[in-house]
Amino acid sequence: MFLEFKKQVTSILRDAIASLGLQTDDLGLEASQHADIASKAAFRLASQARQNPKELAERISEAIILPEDSLIGKITTVGPYINIDANRKYIDETVFRIRQEEAGFGGGFCQGRILLEHTSANPNGPLHVGHIRNSIIGDTLMRVLRRAGYDVETQYYVNDMGRQIAIVSWALSLFGFDSSRKPDHAIADVYIKANAELIANPEKVSEIDSRMQLVEKGDEATIKSFDDAVAFAIKGIRETLQRMNVTHDSFPHESGFIRSGAVSRIVGEIKAIGRTEIDNGALVVDLSDYGFEKTLVIQRSDGTSLYTTRDLAYHEWKGERADRMIDVLGADHKLISGQLKATLNAIGKREPEIVIFEFVSLPEGSMSTRRGKFIPADELLDQIEKQAYAEVDKRRPEMPDEFKKEVARNVGIGAVRYDIVKVSPEKSTVFNWKEALDFEKQGGPFIQYSHARACNILKKAEEEGLWDPSRPIDPSLLVEDTEVDLVKKMASFDSVIDTSARELKPNAIAIYARELAESFNQFYRFVPVINAEDEELRAIRLALVDCARIVLASALDTLGIAAPESM
């Protein structure tokens, strides 16, 4: 709804400015505490108009002509600012639309097909608290983009032939597989042991190299040993992802691009444009004209491919299947992803949009699967659910155990997802148990609680025979500040989705959801619903609570957080 309002504001300001014989593309529109929207156009046009911004703002404001039926209300100038408020129709229309569109409200304004890759952690162990930052950013982006209207397919790119996997397959042949453990954890156990073994006996590295050569040549027994190792790890990883409400539509494997011939074909294409040279037996690409001092190795001296080589083929394939490609990658991929894009560009292929997130480290230093220095996501989820269970038990002791467990699961995941997604991806963080398990913050559970509260009011009203969703309503009765603020907050949902989708910033949704919950809670404290003065007022306030329930549920869904009806 806000997007429509903003569009109208843009249009009337453009017309007003044009009518003064001026012209600008930058209206300087911004959300403001002084109005629903504010324009700084007078600053931009002052020199062109040879007039000071304050007087110009007044002239522009006077030249504004409002069309019939617009959503724009009061227009005032304060100094050089033009402040524009929405009118009553904006409020009323928002209420009607939310109830009509329900879960669809606030979205559906974009189109196109997007391939979104995220997580793609090496299948050499379980996801740790760093990996899930990738998963949560990626999954939230998927939800944002889908809500915006895109057709999004998510992919987990499975590395099933790198050095790490060769080590895992070797490790399994050496130490066996402990089937009593969750499979990804069992893989990590032997992987860590194998790495220690290789450090103690460096001559054994040749066994790894030969495995890698065999797999690339297509040796069936070796391929099977790799596949088995990968399948174990991926099975466990998928369980963890599912626990966090993270889903992938497909799991393309790196080896597929070797076997299809796509890798050798793309190497041929790069050679054909004359960018390659042989350096110490390895095939390298010169990207100096793209600003990369160092060349990029795409083939080892023993002829085997590297991650980058296979990734080039993967992106070529993706580019043929979507309008946009988006990759969520850790900060360690900054350089390599730049080189990847440059290489794709050089051979005339589409380039992906890269979302980089900075690392999560431990107080004692960076995490490492190889050295066994990491906190598994499963452990965090176990701890948080345990903590959440204690919280539910404290608040709802009379409820059955099943209820408490269910709420603990939802609240625990909600707390974890919210905590991670609320921080901008470009900030590096240090994992802290005390903070991770703190439920006192206004986070996921705060928003979930607001939703449950809305549900509860409706439920109670229904029990008392006071709630009839089909009853005609009159939104003009919503005149309290907290009511109007709540409606306006809900109206701006589309704008938040739009910004978040365009800038690929999932944290914007987290902030919005918290503000929405806050608006609802303020309304709840200030205005009686079931005990409203008269029937008409009760009906519209119940409808408003219903609207809040709908938008809170949508916001939570966009964050991948469950919206419980009771907690």
Next chain:
RNA sequence: GGUCCCGUGGCUUAGCCAGGAUAUAGCAUCGGGCUUCUAACCCGAGGGUCAAGGGUUCAAAUCCCUUCGGGAUCGCCA
């Protein structure tokens, strides 16, 4: 050493790309509020040289340069 990201009240953090109206929230601290729709809530208070210095501009948390601090990365790992 080169390159990239980050540095905002005691702690966590928004805003920075597209410079402008008293810098955003949360946690913690202090004070107030449950006979009323779930208090996982609400209201209020204190607390900030926006790392430091310089520059551009009518105007800088935001743009440019330098320095400091933290993170990432610098060919045959991914």
